[in-house]
Amino acid sequence: MTHRAIHLGTIKGREAAALVVDGVLQDLLIDAGDEAVRPGAIYRGVVDRPMKGQGGVFVRLPDGSGFLRQASGLRPGQAILVQVTGAAEDGKAAPVTTRLLFKSRFCIVTPGAPGLNVSRRITESGVREHLTGLAQVAMTGAEEDLGLIVRSACAEGDEHEIAEDIAATRALAEAVLADTSGKPELLVDGPGPHDTAWRDWTDLAPDEVTEDAFGPQGVLDMVDAVLTAHVPLTGGGSMVIEPTRALVAVDVNTGNDTTPAAGLKANVAAARDLPRQLRLRGLGGQVVVDFAPMVKRDRATLDQVLRAAFKGEAAETSLVGWTGLGLYELVRKRDRVALVEALK
Incomplete structure (x- = not known):
């Protein structure tokens, strides 16, 4: 078990x-520390100068700036509500969006995306119907453009706790959405x-x-292992993960295995562990993988393994594919500060 x-x-x-x-x-x-802008934080910001050629604008925040890509219809000096979507790189503005999400343990309130939805991970029809009815009652009287997602934790949750959680999250969302005037201000801190x-x-x-x-639980030893570039893989292979300013480079090696299938075995093991390694290290942006040598026909197998490995990742990931030099490219959203930076 x-x-x-x-x-x-x-x-x-x-x-x-x-x-x-x-x-x-x-x-x-x-x-990441008191000075860092936390992902998930909601601010009232002020639209600043546009970035020509990048399709976005800077947004003034209380202690810095954010970069907003959805710039259509905005004018300099306009007060807007924005939410931090990821970790800011050193010396760069924090990425923000105007599509706010109010997340709690049992629900997500979604302004601008109306409707009631139950997590697909809850499969039992009776439970889904019961939770839908509970959500409908809790959202009665809400603004038409206020939606709700019932999270998978509700499958085992107490009915009264779920109702209270939805009511509290809805009340927070309504209070924040009404607070649109004034100077830049932190309205809801990130968790x-x-x-x-x-x-x-x-x-x-x-x-x-x-x-x-x-x-006593061995967590510190596990963290120390993540801080090293070398990652041993099942079967005797290994990979080396090295972040640079421009990208994250990953090199996969077969180790002492010299059998014809050594390359594919090491590559499959690396592909399965890669999402966890990137998540633990807080690495994102462009990732380039130099897989161990293998015959070209095995790429289709490795593609399937990669898709399955990244399927459940919370951080948005785009599997770009193979380059002309036989490298594999993917792009992962920077959803947190890099572990090395956080431990400085």
Whole structure:
């Protein structure tokens, strides 16, 4: 049986949360510090200068600036509501959007996207119908353009807790949407690691939750392993992950295996572990993989493995494909600060 453990604590004085499944570190969240703009934070900003040729505008925030790609119909000096969608690179504006999402453990309120939807992970028809009715009651009287997504955690949740959670999230959304006038201001802060763990990792009830026990639980050793470039793979192969200013370079090696299938075996193992490694390291942007040598006909098999591996990733990922030199390219959204930066 799968054993899911959530460990809450601190690393180098910063709040942190770790998700460990069957003894393997699956996700790691570390607070980037008080000076950082947290993903998920909602601001009232002011439209600044447009960026010609890039189809976007800068948005003035209380302690910096954001970059908004949806610039159509906006004018300089206009106050708008924006939400931070990812981590800002050093010296760059934080990416923001005007499509706000209000996320809680049991629901997501979606302004501008009306309708009631139940998570596809809830498959039992009776449960879906019951949750739909519950959501309809909780959203009675809401603005027409206010939508709701019932999250998968509701499948095991208490009915009263779900109703209260939806009501509270709806009230927060309505209050923020009405607060559109004034100077740049932080309206809703982004969640910290502990809050995010409670919100996003408990859709399946954890078997274990610990606090301030990173050392005894071996989490610190797992983090140290992630900080190294070299990643051992099942079967004896390995990969080396090295972020540069322009891209993330990944090199896959077969190790001592000299059999004809060595390249494909190492590549499949690397493809299956690559999403986890990028997630734990907080790496995004352009990723270029130099897979181990293999015959060209095996690329179709590897493509299938890559699609399956990245299918469940929360961070938006585009699998671009093979280059003329036989490298594989993908683009992953920067949804958090890089682990190395967070631990500075």
